[in-house]
Amino acid sequence: MEVRRQYKEARAQLRAGSARLARAVLYLVGGFPIGLVWLTCSTVLLGTGLATALFLVGIPLITAVLLSGIPLGAVERARLRMFTGIPVLSPHTPAPGSGPRAWLRHRLSERATWWELAYAVAHCVLSIGDFALVTGGLTLSLALLTTPLLRRFSPEGQVRVAVFQAHSDTQAAVLVLCGTVVLALSYLTLTRYATVRARLGTSMLTKHHNAAQADHNERIGQLVRSRARIMDAYDAERRRIERDLHDGAQQRLTSLVMTLGLARLELTEGDTTARELVDKAAEEARVTLRELRELVHGIYPATLTDRGLSAALVELAEDSAVPVEADVELAERPTEAVEAATYFVACEALANMAKHSAATEGRLSLRCTGTGLVLEVHDNGIGGADAESGTGLLGLADRVAVFGGTVHLSSPVGGPTLLHVEIPCGS
Structure with a gap:
């Protein structure tokens, strides 16, 4: 049972590592055609725009190049979400007005637009290195791992892979071991490099959003602290009112009840009307005192x-x-x-x-x-x-x-x- 459990864990780790390597390879390789398309389109539009700028025809073309980082940024945020599994929010804010002119003016004034343009330029350069790193590492690994098979189809039984050569089965087995090492190094390099590239892309494509979010969080924090101070002041005021009622009005009502009781004792037996009035006043004072005590208890119980x-x-x-x-x-x-x-x-x-x-x-x-x-x-x-x-x-x-x-x-x-x-x- 223990051997079977370890076997299942090893298979699960192998599947997880394979999936991670596949995601890294797809992310790095997928950026190359995107960067190539953007570079080609931007070069054509910019060249045509500069050539026709004197006739005002090239102004829209140059503007399109300046805004070309926006669609590339949207595509890259979608790729980042597929690679990391975490949504990458757009840093752009809605245009304050309506119509193409308001949208164009707002986008050109946003810092996020220029960060996306800078990322597009950097992406074009880095995507070439990404593609070369992936294809070089995986091709070399695959060639070394398949050295025995390549010798079978070689006319002279000799295989040369980069600087490695195999003239016999022993040398081919050694190259297979070398291929395993190169594959492991490629796995570590590609997965970690893809993570670094993803962090760079996330930082540049959400830079303005992160700053705005930080400002928003700071404002929320100030509001929460302000509300907490108000609640503290409110509770302190409740306690002050409770003390004032307990030490002031409650004591005076208690004294009034006692005074009315003494007044009743001073009345003669025949003064029935006065007794009834005093008894009624004493009862109303006791009821008022009881209600006041309940009110004080509700304000802030002792x-x-x-x-x-x-x-x-x-x-x-x-x-x-x-x-x-x-x-x-x-x-x-x-x-x-x-x-x-x-x-x-x-x-x-x-x-x-x-x-x-x-x-x-x-x-x-x-x-x-x-x-x-x-x-x-x-x-x-x-x-x-x-x-x-x-x-x-x-x-x-x-x-x-x-x-x-x-x-x-x-x-x-x-x-x-x-x-x-x-x-x-x-x-």
Whole structure:
């Protein structure tokens, strides 16, 4: 069994090496006719254009030569995709206007057009060397490997391959060994050289695109950092409001309830109307205090600040209108911003469950995977949740996106519903 396994691995490696060599050969050899056609056409057009430039007839021909790198670049990007298996994007941007004149003006002003023209010139020179390298290496290898066969058809039984000669079967066997070595060297040379050529072509044919992409990525990075700063400021403002309400309005309402209680004790037994008014005012103050406490808890719960995310999620599950089982595994506390985002995502998810799902039970789990937090909220409701239906799912995605996180929702009609949220811990 071991021998068979090694045999299969060897065959697989041989097939992979043969396929790699074939791709390299096709890529290098295929560039030669393309470069030859471009060189011939460009030479004819440029010569004719220069000869007739005084009559203005040659201006379009010269312009065509200047733009001739565009079609060659498109062909080369297609060949690069076939060789590397990776799409090579065009560096050209759409013309701002309509019509041939706007397109022509835009293309002549693009740096990508001139990079493609430079690549076309370089390709013509390099493709000759590519073709010579491939044909020379493979022809020499094939000739050396077939030396015994060539001796059979030689009138005198003598074969000369380059600087090698074979007058006997022993010398022919030695040349076969030499051919094997030359084939191995050709394989290494051609495959690695083709890779270098492909990198050169990719660099020159996407140079402007890479610069534009880098600028675009930088702008995206600035926007993400700006949004993160806004969210940090927003969370800080929430905590300030929570402290102000807790230390100010809540304390005054508590004092008011106590004062009304003392006022009720001071009233005489016969003053029934005044007692009822004081009792009503005290009850309204207690209701207002309870609502204010709930509001403060929703703004930024004290449990989250004092005891961390694990305790806050367990408390949130216990207070849910739908029975929710909490499964929280968190070895250490993440940053305050990640804690707040995770908590409010869970809070919104449980609120949606209570309002829209008609579920009878749910499950909330949180775990750390090493690269980030994974929050899952599951219910056995009717499903059919849609991010576009105004259920707050878009808000969840926006809040998580600040940290580079993702939100995935599975909610087929009829249920169940699963909300899967991933937030990087390193944010």
